[in-house]
Amino acid sequence: MISLREVRKVYGDVVALDGVDLEIEKGTIHGIVGPSGAGKSTLVRCLTGLDRPTSGVIEVAGQNLSEVSESDLRQARRRIGMVFQHVNLFDARTAAENIAYPLRIAGVPAARRAARVQELLDLVGLGNRGGSYPSQLSGGQKQRIGIARALATDPDVLLCDEPTSALDSATTRQILDLIRDIRDRIGVTVVIITHEMDVVRQACDAVSLLDHGRVVESGRIADVVVDPATRLSHALVPLPPVPDTELAVIDVFFTSRPGEPTGARVFDVVAQLGGDVTAGTLETLGDVQVGRIALSAPQHDVERLARGLREAGLHVESRS
Ligand SMILES: Nc1ncnc2c1ncn2[C@@H]1O[C@H](COP(=O)(O)OP(=O)(O)OP(=O)(O)O)[C@@H](O)[C@H]1O
Numbered sequence: 001m002i003s004l005r006e007v008r009k010v011y012g013d014v015v016a017l018d019g020v021d022l023e024i025e026k027g028t029i030h031g032i033v034g035p036s037g038a039g040k041s042t043l044v045r046c047l048t049g050l051d052r053p054t055s056g057v058i059e060v061a062g063q064n065l066s067e068v069s070e071s072d073l074r075q076a077r078r079r080i081g082m083v084f085q086h087v088n089l090f091d092a093r094t095a096a097e098n099i100a101y102p103l104r105i106a107g108v109p110a111a112r113r114a115a116r117v118q119e120l121l122d123l124v125g126l127g128n129r130g131g132s133y134p135s136q137l138s139g140g141q142k143q144r145i146g147i148a149r150a151l152a153t154d155p156d157v158l159l160c161d162e163p164t165s166a167l168d169s170a171t172t173r174q175i176l177d178l179i180r181d182i183r184d185r186i187g188v189t190v191v192i193i194t195h196e197m198d199v200v201r202q203a204c205d206a207v208s209l210l211d212h213g214r215v216v217e218s219g220r221i222a223d224v225v226v227d228p229a230t231r232l233s234h235a236l237v238p239l240p241p242v243p244d245t246e247l248a249v250i251d252v253f254f255t256s257r258p259g260e261p262t263g264a265r266v267f268d269v270v271a272q273l274g275g276d277v278t279a280g281t282l283e284t285l286g287d288v289q290v291g292r293i294a295l296s297a298p299q300h301d302v303e304r305l306a307r308g309l310r311e312a313g314l315h316v317e318s319r320s
């Protein structure tokens with residue numbers, strides 16, 4: 001659905017995008033994460049056609065954005081619905097009028113508009129709030145209206161830039177559940193730019209890590225998370241803080257897919273070896289269980305423990 005090849009964007013002597021390669025499949029929810037300055041906002045501007053890459057190819061729904069004329073670009077932009085951190089609704093217009101706005105711009109006749117607006121209000125779970133003004137809606141409800149507005153012209157892609165950063169965690173979960181539900185119902189492809197790994201854990205099927213203008217890691221959540229060498233795996237399943245200790249610390253990483261032995265087995269192995277667990281975490285992401293535990297041990301015992309753990313098929317790193 002979205003394909004970027006060797007996309008570069010240079011501002012003067014700043015290289016904001018340095019050869020981005022990215023494939024996003026139709027109907028998936030794809031997270032894009034990365035440190036500040038990585039190029040996330042630049043990528044969004046290029047995807048929406050607000051900015052043109054210096055070189056490289058961007059295809060959305062089979063259309064090459066780098067080659068289309070200005071007028072076709074305006075058409076192509078309608079294929080992408082945008083959701084922002086701050087919703088920017090018209091305060092003097094009702095929720096229904098806000099949703100109707102892009103339909104008016106697109107020249108949809110009034111009678112069809114009304115029916116479509118009601119359909120969209122129902123889709124975002126606010127079927128009876130069309131007459132409310134933004135000041136009468138909560139932050140989460142405003143974001144729902146923003147999502148309905150973004151979907152009004154039936155885009156192929158919903159591009160969400162920090163969609164939940166202004167919301168509390170309960171509302172964040174509701175909005176992410178809504179986005180997943182909408183994807184399931186209408187099959188739209190969703191891109192979520194976020195700095196919150198919780199958003200990736202809760203909502204995304206796949207994720208890419210952008211750093212210094214390049215995609216340095218990318219894949220389905222279940223695939224990146226089971227590889228202990230990836231930064232994404234460490235970010236998705238972080239080890240809780242380990243209490244200060246004079247002892248050596250051993251990090252143990254384990255995963256289990258359905259049908260494989262679960263985390264409980266790991267604790268058996270650790271117990272048999274006489275290891276001392278000081279911190280641990282267990283996450284279920286899709287159908288994969290991923291855990292990290294930290295063992296503390298006297299220096300002279302580290303090698304024996306690490307060997308025993310490795311023989312049991314666990315990934316082990318030691319720090320002293
Ligand atoms: N219009 C511009 N002119 C000059 N440099 C720019 C411009 N836009 C972005 N940059 C530079 O490009 C790089 C990437 O910026 P970008 O805003 O895309 O990062 P980001 O990942 O969105 O960061 P953040 O998480 O802080 O929002 C930065 O070095 C930034 O200073």
Ligand SMILES: [Mg+2]
Pocket residue numbers: 040041042
């Ligand atoms: Mg940014």
